[in-house]
Amino acid sequence: MxxxxxxxxxxxxxxxxxxxxxxxxxxxxxxxxxxxxxxxxxxxxxxxxxxxxxxxxxxxxxxxxxxxxxxxxxxCLGKIHPNSETEPPKSHMKIINNLTYETFTQIVGDKKLNKLKEGKANSNENLCLLLKISQHFNNVEISNTTNIYENDVNESIILIENRNTETSDKEHYTEKELNDMPIVLNDDNGQRNDIQLEISQRNDNENLLIRSW
Structure with a gap:
């Protein structure tokens, strides 16, 4: 200097x-x-x-x-290298939309909601509703037609019926088994009635008493 x-x-x-x-x-x-x-x-x-x-x-x-x-x-100056460890990991979790009551009403329908409130919906209809709600959570567009899930419902019903027939191929039943066995009858209006079969022995004769409930 x-x-x-x-x-x-x-x-x-x-x-x-x-x-x-x-x-x-x-x-x-x-x-x-x-x-x-x-x-x-x-x-x-x-x-x-x-x-x-x-x-x-x-x-x-x-x-x-x-x-x-x-x-x-x-x-002559240091370089800043991106640190991959500090980058937020990519989320592989599937985003599920919240199911609002309005969306639930659109999926189920007013007619089906009334049946659910009155207790008139059968098991097959409930299965169809579950399939529709499941499809909604999988981000699949829901159609207003009632037969859109007919194939899936029928396949599920067939599987259930096959399981029931496998366990019901008995030739003889005890009195208790017959009493506990539900019977489903459909009347002319399409309503479903459940009855129970009761067996009582009187004077060594078998009588079938059908009680409706």
Missing amino acids: PKVKKDCKYTKTYDEEKLQKALNEIQSGSPKKQASIKYGIPRQTLQYRLGEKFKKGFRACGLYPWNADNIDFSK
Whole structure:
């Protein structure tokens, strides 16, 4: 650094751009005194910047010549690499829409809701409703037609009936088994009546008493 006198205040009257222009003119053959007067830069400063000590120091870190426009800062500054560990993991959970009462009413229908309130809906109809609600949660568009799930319902009913027939292929039943066996009858209006078969023995004769309930 150029020597300065004690108790002497110096004010810098040039910027880095002027300094680079002065250094370029000196390297092109212009006298240092002329460049110093032209750009208002002390000759000691020009001499120091042209010295080997200054050049070697900045060559070591790749910042020579000191011109911000000619420096590739990517070679001397650290790079920020994205950290994959800090990235939020992608969620594989399926988003399920909330089932509102309005949507539930659209899926089930007013006619079916009235049957449910009156207790007249049979098991097959309830199965169809469950299938519709399940399809809604799977983001499948619901149709207003009543037969859209007919195939699925029929397949499920067949599976249930097959299971029942496998366990009911007995030729003889006890009195208790017959009493506990439900019988389903459909009248002309399509209503469902459940009756229980009771057997009582009187005078060694078997009589069938059918009680409707």
